[in-house]
Amino acid sequence: MEPLIEMSGVSKIFKDKKAVDHLSFDISKGTITAILGPNGAGKTTAVSMLLGLLEPTAGTVKLFGRDPKDRTVREKTGAMLQEVSVMDRLKVREILELVRSYYPNPMELAELVRLTGLGAADLNRYAEKLSGGQKRSLSFALALAGNPELVFFDEPTVGLDITARRRFWDSVRQLAGQGKTIVFTTHYLQEADDIADRILLFNRGNLVADGTPEAIKSRIIKRSVSFLVEGDGPELRSRLLALSPVSECYSKDGRIHVTTEDTDAALAALFTAGLPVHDIRIEQGRLDEAFEQLTANHEEEAV
Amino acid sequence: MRTITMQCKAELLRVFRNPYYVFWSLLMPVMFYFIFTRVVDTGADNVGAWQAHYLMSMTTFSVMGSAIMTLGIRLVQERTQGWSTFMRITPLPGSVYFFGKMFGQTMMHLFSVVFIFIAGYLINGVSLPWHLWIYSGLWIVAASLPFLALGTLVGLMKRVDTASGVSNALYLALAVTGGMWMPIESLPKVMQAIGKWLPSYQFGGGAWAIVQGKVPSWRNVLILLGYLFLFMVLSTYIRKKQEAV
Numbered sequence: 001m002e003p004l005i006e007m008s009g010v011s012k013i014f015k016d017k018k019a020v021d022h023l024s025f026d027i028s029k030g031t032i033t034a035i036l037g038p039n040g041a042g043k044t045t046a047v048s049m050l051l052g053l054l055e056p057t058a059g060t061v062k063l064f065g066r067d068p069k070d071r072t073v074r075e076k077t078g079a080m081l082q083e084v085s086v087m088d089r090l091k092v093r094e095i096l097e098l099v100r101s102y103y104p105n106p107m108e109l110a111e112l113v114r115l116t117g118l119g120a121a122d123l124n125r126y127a128e129k130l131s132g133g134q135k136r137s138l139s140f141a142l143a144l145a146g147n148p149e150l151v152f153f154d155e156p157t158v159g160l161d162i163t164a165r166r167r168f169w170d171s172v173r174q175l176a177g178q179g180k181t182i183v184f185t186t187h188y189l190q191e192a193d194d195i196a197d198r199i200l201l202f203n204r205g206n207l208v209a210d211g212t213p214e215a216i217k218s219r220i221i222k223r224s225v226s227f228l229v230e231g232d233g234p235e236l237r238s239r240l241l242a243l244s245p246v247s248e249c250y251s252k253d254g255r256i257h258v259t260t261e262d263t264d265a266a267l268a269a270l271f272t273a274g275l276p277v278h279d280i281r282i283e284q285g286r287l288d289e290a291f292e293q294l295t296a297n298h299e300e301e302a303v
Numbered sequence: 304m305r306t307i308t309m310q311c312k313a314e315l316l317r318v319f320r321n322p323y324y325v326f327w328s329l330l331m332p333v334m335f336y337f338i339f340t341r342v343v344d345t346g347a348d349n350v351g352a353w354q355a356h357y358l359m360s361m362t363t364f365s366v367m368g369s370a371i372m373t374l375g376i377r378l379v380q381e382r383t384q385g386w387s388t389f390m391r392i393t394p395l396p397g398s399v400y401f402f403g404k405m406f407g408q409t410m411m412h413l414f415s416v417v418f419i420f421i422a423g424y425l426i427n428g429v430s431l432p433w434h435l436w437i438y439s440g441l442w443i444v445a446a447s448l449p450f451l452a453l454g455t456l457v458g459l460m461k462r463v464d465t466a467s468g469v470s471n472a473l474y475l476a477l478a479v480t481g482g483m484w485m486p487i488e489s490l491p492k493v494m495q496a497i498g499k500w501l502p503s504y505q506f507g508g509g510a511w512a513i514v515q516g517k518v519p520s521w522r523n524v525l526i527l528l529g530y531l532f533l534f535m536v537l538s539t540y541i542r543k544k545q546e547a548v
Contacts, residue, residue: 074392077392097309
């Protein structure tokens with residue numbers, strides 16, 4: 001499928017800091033992509049370059065095969081930025097009508113209201129009087145005003161409560177169902193896992209992993225088999241490590257854990273070797289822990 | 304075309320919904336006008352001429368204030384609140400956005416002129432031939448351009464507090480030294496010499512000439528054009544420099 005977004009060899013250097021380092025990826029039409037990473041990973045910088053708000057220091061960025069600043073690209077793109085943008089002394093309806101007038105095929109006002117959860121009463125309120133959550137809804141509506149084919153959300157759920165969060169993702173799924181291409185940044189792995197069909201994992205300005213949530217998870221989550229054993233000792237440990245599916249061995253909370261890529265193979269190996277183990281459990285590492293560990297490791301490497 | 308109309312309409316709504324505008328640009332000048340033509344005896348020889356002269360002073364004072372302060376502070380606000388960034392990702396050309404702003408400002412200036420002229424008529428019965436009302440009004444609206452350029456310069460400041468402090472100080476200093484509060488002849492010699500080179504004095508000067516039945520001098524026009532050019536070059540240069548980072 002033709003790529004809607006092409007980033008090749010893109011770097012961005014601010015004064016003394018390298019925010020993004022030689023980034024290359026393509027995103028194809030109709031996909032939901034999460035740019036995942038801890039704070040300061042370069043997610044917002046990458047999105048700013050995709051939106052043509054920042055010029056890359058090196059490399060090229062193309063949207064719809066053109067420069068992101070091209071007017072035809074702008075007409076097909078929408079974005080919800082991190083900073084809450086409101087124009088003061090205008091009512092919500094007036095702002096929405098104004099921004100809709102910028103686009104050749106804007107989204108119907110009723111549809112904007114339905115998707116973003118702005119109430120009918122909110123439309124007649126002054127934008128600066130809205131609560132934090134309502135301002136986010138307005139931002140969301142502004143991103144969709146032009147009925148864009150490609151939508152960017154930069155940390156869209158920060159500061160939203162659970163209900164608002166769920167509502168937001170429901171709407172995003174509907175948009176994806178209409179064939180729109182969606183790119184969002186987040187630092188919650190869970191969110192990326194739930195929504196996206198592809199995760200770009202960022203750390204320190206680098207793309208450290210790229211794949212489906214499943215692939216990313218299996219890469220970063222270590223599974224293990226734990227059990228109780230009679231006569232733990234160096235000899236047993238070395239016999240465990242000698243089993244081919246086992247990569248590591250340690251004890252925790254009075255149980256022996258062996259980590260493995262494939263728990264089935266590890267179990268089979270344990271039984272075949274006839275080791276004196278009992279009370280076997282299969283353990284799955286917690287996603288968030290693994291994610292933290294992964295990004296923390298990179299930090300240490302960089303130091 | 305529809306986009307331009309919508310943009311102008313939005314800017315216009317914002318201007319007239321701004322309570323600061325109503326106070327600083329309409330009520331303050333009218334209050335001053337009342338005080339210096341009705342309450343304080345200025346000992347002017349020709350009372351009628353003084354009343355017309357001071358009406359021009361207060362109208363130029365008002366318009367100069369909205370051009371520098373309203374525009375400048377609003378620009379800073381839009382940038383700090385992220386609105387300017389959002390506008391950059393919409394397909395709206397920057398030129399239309401700028402045009403809408405200037406349209407809103409011009410309409411606001413026109414409204415101030417009409418409002419204060421009517422106040423002058425009601426308070427002192429200032430009477431001028433109709434064409435002089437129109438000429439002086441048009442002069443004030445047109446010659447406010449250098450101050451709008453100064454407003455965009457203020458608009459480049461990083462923080463709203465700084466912008467409002469600086470523009471306030473600039474505004475009052477220009478008004479006093481340009482002879483808008485009291486005739487420049489009543490200022491010390493040195494101040495007069497400086498004042499005559501300031502845009503505020505030239506701005507008022509054109510309007511004062513018109514109500515005396517004269518036309519604005521070349522000196523008025525050229526100095527104002529000079530300042531317009533200077534402020535535009537400065538603000539373009541600074542913006543380029545800020546964007547480069």
